[in-house]
Amino acid sequence: MGRLAAVVVDVDGTLVDSERDGHRVAFNAAFEEAGLGDRWDIPTYGKLLHIAGGAKRLAFWFEKAGVPAGDARRLAERLHARKTEIMRDLIEAGKVQARPGVHRLLDELDAAGVPMHVATTGTRAWVEPLLDRVFGPRFQTVVTGTEVxxxxxxxxxxxxxxxxxxxxxxxxxxxxxSQNGVRAAVAAGLCCVAAQNDYTQDDDLSGAALVAGGFEDPALVAWFRRRIPPPQG
Known part of the structure; x- marks a missing residue:
């Protein structure tokens, strides 16, 4: 790849450390509100992340506990809606922040005039408030799981x-x-750079052009700087 024409970023676990201290917290609060004894600790939630989609994650959990499939799906949908509301509250309270090094990369892309877009399967109900609060109007196009x-x-x-x-x-x-994210990007014909987090450090990311420990990893910084056009103006 030569100079970059555009960058498309994932949100959950990529731009922000939202899984452990955002979604997991919100799921547990939704369980408690509903009077359920279920709680997802950090290791348990890490294992559940291999199931894409919060509602599917919940349904899987309840079915595994013996709840009939139809009941598990309805309960999951109800709890997921409340979890999303709680997640919005956490975002508004500033509990979900950018990963270290993310703002530096976005600043460099912005200065070079590289368009930035978002491709996430999170729902717009929480993705949009998060992007607005943490990043402002940086992203030209945002596609979420609400639309796709x-x-x-x-x-x-x-x-x-x-x-x-x-x-x-x-x-x-x-x-x-994550592994699912890298596979999705590569299947769309894109080159993919992976910035691992604590939950995805054991994922198979072999489809990525670069696997980095995060946005402050010198290898990731150098990879982008070799491909970013000189600053405009």
């Missing part, structure tokens, strides 16, 4: 970003953190 319900590793959300923006796939890079 097919979850990663399906490439659908990335393909929709490419369709809307017209970005050339061969000069657009995706930034992901």
């Amino acid at each position: 319900p097919e979850l990663k590793p399906s490439p659908a959300v990335y393909l929709e970003v490419l369709r809307r923006t017209g970005c050339p796939a061969d000069r657009t890079v995706a930034v992901e953190d």
